[in-house]
Amino acid sequence: MLKLYNAGVSVCSVKVRLGLAEKGLDWTDVLLALQKGDQHAPEYLKLNPNGVVPTLVHDGMVVMESSVILEYIDTLGDQARLMPQDTSAEVTTRIWLLRCLSIHAAINTMTFATANRDKILANQTAEQIAASIAKMPNPAAAAKRRNLLDHGIDSDHVAGDFFTLKRMFDDMEEALSQTRYLTGDDYGLADVAVLAYVDRLDRLGMAGLWETWTPAVGAWLKAGQKRPSYERALDQYITAEETADTRAAGAQHWPAVKKRWDAFLDASKS
Numbered sequence: 001m002l003k004l005y006n007a008g009v010s011v012c013s014v015k016v017r018l019g020l021a022e023k024g025l026d027w028t029d030v031l032l033a034l035q036k037g038d039q040h041a042p043e044y045l046k047l048n049p050n051g052v053v054p055t056l057v058h059d060g061m062v063v064m065e066s067s068v069i070l071e072y073i074d075t076l077g078d079q080a081r082l083m084p085q086d087t088s089a090e091v092t093t094r095i096w097l098l099r100c101l102s103i104h105a106a107i108n109t110m111t112f113a114t115a116n117r118d119k120i121l122a123n124q125t126a127e128q129i130a131a132s133i134a135k136m137p138n139p140a141a142a143a144k145r146r147n148l149l150d151h152g153i154d155s156d157h158v159a160g161d162f163f164t165l166k167r168m169f170d171d172m173e174e175a176l177s178q179t180r181y182l183t184g185d186d187y188g189l190a191d192v193a194v195l196a197y198v199d200r201l202d203r204l205g206m207a208g209l210w211e212t213w214t215p216a217v218g219a220w221l222k223a224g225q226k227r228p229s230y231e232r233a234l235d236q237y238i239t240a241e242e243t244a245d246t247r248a249a250g251a252q253h254w255p256a257v258k259k260r261w262d263a264f265l266d267a268s269k270s
Contacts, residue, residue, distance in 0.1 A: 002027040002073075005047065006054040007034045008237040009246075011107055012066040013054045015100075015196035017237070019070045021229035022192055023077045040135040051137045066104075067097040070193060082189040089183040096182065096190040100197070103168055106161035107197045112148040113155055114257070115204055115249035120149060153256045162264045165209060168194075173214035181220070187227070195224040199234070203243055204250035208258055213265065 004020070004027045006013035020027050032038035032053055039051045048055040048064050056063040056072070063069050074082050084090050120129060129149065136142040148155050172194070175182050182190040198221050201209060210217040224230060 001059065002076075003030060003057040004028070004054055005030045005032060005044065005057070007032050007039075009242070010034065010053050011111075011196050011200045012052070012104065014199070014233055014237075015066045015193055016054045016056065016069050016073070017233035018192050018196060018229050019073050019082070019189070021232035022079075022082060022187070022227075023073055024079050025073060025077050037132060037135055040137075045137075049137065051135075067100050067193060070097070070189060074189060082187075082192060084183050084186070084188050086184070089188070092183050093188060093190045097193055099168070100193055102164045103194070103197050106164040106168075107200050109144075109148065109155070109157045109161040110165075110201060110204060110206065110257075112145060113151075113153050113158055114253040115246050117149055117152055118249050118252075153253055153260065158260060159264065162261060166213075166264070166268065168197075169210050169214040169217055172220065173216050176216040176220055187224075191220075191224060192229075195221070195230075199225065203246050205247045205254055206250060206257060208254065209261060 002020070002025060004013075004016065006016065006029065008031065032044065034053070038044065039048075039053055044055075045051055047057070047062055050064065054066060054069065056069045058072075058076075063072050071083070084093060124132070133142050133145050136145065144157060148157060172182065179185050181187050182194065198210075198217065201207070202221060207218060
């Protein structure tokens with residue numbers, strides 16, 4: 001039995017659910033309320049000491065880290081592997097999976113500098129915010145969260161993560177100018193992994209990050225959103241109202257994000 005500890009809007013949870021759906025695998029959800037701190041509960045930390053989601057448990061074996069989980073579930077079931085069989089494409093896929101670590105950090109920055117920041121500041125007292133951050137097991141992650149909540153889109157983390165996003169979009173545009181998907185003409189593991197992150201930016205109302213600069217990214221995203229796996233992995237967990245609220249919140253920040261993004265792109269040309 002596959003048991004997935006995850007959260008509805010968590011980007012890494014979405015990433016794994018997309019993989020499970022693409023493989024046609026059945027799984028049992030254990031949904032955690034991240035805002036309530038379920039991921040820091042002692043019983044969950046015994047499974048995942050990092051205090052993050054998702055965590056997969058398969059016949060008693062615990063698998064952590066979303067990219068590792070993707071590779072693991074790709075070995076299961078009767079459907080064709082999502083990992084390309086061509087050696088060059090396989091290497092490229094593994095590079096994308098490794099890059100997901102920095103991409104995730106960038107998406108985390110954009111989320112907590114905008115929509116999540118608004119929600120947290122509106123619904124929690126300063127004492128509650130401090131207590132929540134104090135429960136985060138990684139001091140670096142806790143310091144980053146504090147900085148993003150204090151400074152929002154003006155945080156120094158934003159400029160650094162713009163570098164990661166620009167590289168991601170540039171490399172995607174180059175790949176998609178040659179093949180239908182990131183590693184070839186077949187939808188593969190790299191597409192599953194990266195889709196969740198770009199979709200999050202789209203849900204934050206930040207499609208302007210790629211619409212003019214790297215338009216092939218937008219066409220690729222729309223194709224992924226039309227796949228049956230998308231409905232199974234996202235639409236069954238995230239309501240239309242939640243999506244609308246997130247998009248509206250992100251839209252309020254878009255002018256400031258665009259100003260910094262445009263300045264970053266201009267500087268990168270020099």
